[in-house]
Amino acid sequence: MIRPEQLKRVPVPASIPVSEIAGDVLEGLSRTPKSLPPKLLYDAEGSALFEQITCLPEYYPTRTEAAILMTHADEICSRLGKNVSVGELGAGTATKTRILLRSLLRRQFSVNYFPLDVSDAALKLAKDEVEKELQAVNVHPQIGDFEDLTFLELQARPRLVLYIGSSIGNLEHVDAITLLQNVAQHLSSGDQLLLGVDLVKDSGVMQAAYNDSAGITASFNKNLLIRINRELGGHFEPEAFYHVSFWNEAASRIELHLESARSQSVRVDALDTTIRFGQGERIHTENSYKYTLERLGDLLQHGGFQLEHTWTDPHCWFAVSLGVIK
Secondary structure, three states, X not given: OOOHHHHXXXXXXXXXXXXXXXXXXXXXXXXXXXXXXXXXXXXXXXXXXXXXXXXOOOOHHHHHHHHHHHHHHHHHHHOOOOOOEEEEEOOOOOOOHHHHHHHHHOOOOOEEEEEEEOOHHHHHHHHHHXXXXXXXXXXXXXXXXXXXXXXXXXOOOOEEEEEOOOHHHHOOHHHHHHHHHHHHHOOOOOOEEEEEEEEOOOHHHHHHHOOOOOOHHHHHHHHHHHHHHHHHOEOOOHHHEEEEEEEEOOOOEEEEEEEEOXXXXXXXXXXXXXXXXXXXXXXXXEEEEOEOHHHHHHHHHHOOOEEEEEEEOOOOOEEEEEEEOO
């Protein structure tokens, strides 16, 4: 097996270009236990599947957060100042963002909007849909992950950064703090962050959201194997893996895994390696941390923001918080 640092020197068939995901896949599948970063779930097909997930009856986070934004958008925007520019981390297709953009346009003539996402297809759709619906919004798509946030400095002040959709729950607590600190470093006094987080609630409600009866979440999870097959010449059989999700109360998170249905060996041509799985062995693909309001306040404070206000739904299932750089 090759090591990640050797990847660029490995000869591969001309028909299999080395994908940008190669290093992450090699490192993650070489670990014990095996794991892969959740960002790999969001290729074009994965992003499309996730959009389907957000509309499922079991998946409460999207509709609950959207209801909070619909109810409180004008109040939120009234706290932002005048002529605000908007950046967004993990924007996806910006469906919920439009709620806030519409409210902003009632307060200012135009909005410059900078959505960041790893999915080029999602960004193209976001740009087309936002500019079609809201002609006074100028969309400046930013393709990439969270390692480079210099695009935030392109925005005119005052700046609002959106990180909604409970995506911060995919990060370990220390990584979530580091990300917010990185965001804060690219902002100035008076700039603000609007953060959406999923709250701890009945475990049955949470578990159903990640194991829907239609099997869309299972397809979303297994699409990661299909992506490895396509981009790295993998020979995974998706049907040879189970989608597994469960509530880890001690860690306050929902975990997603792919579990090998049998002992098997899987060749990945572009990595010049074979990955071995025992029956029941898992690949940990995603976490979704759930917060209490107290932990949410601590997260913002340690991330460099002062909590201004938090809005929740009537059941207190979800929270949207506004933080400011002092």
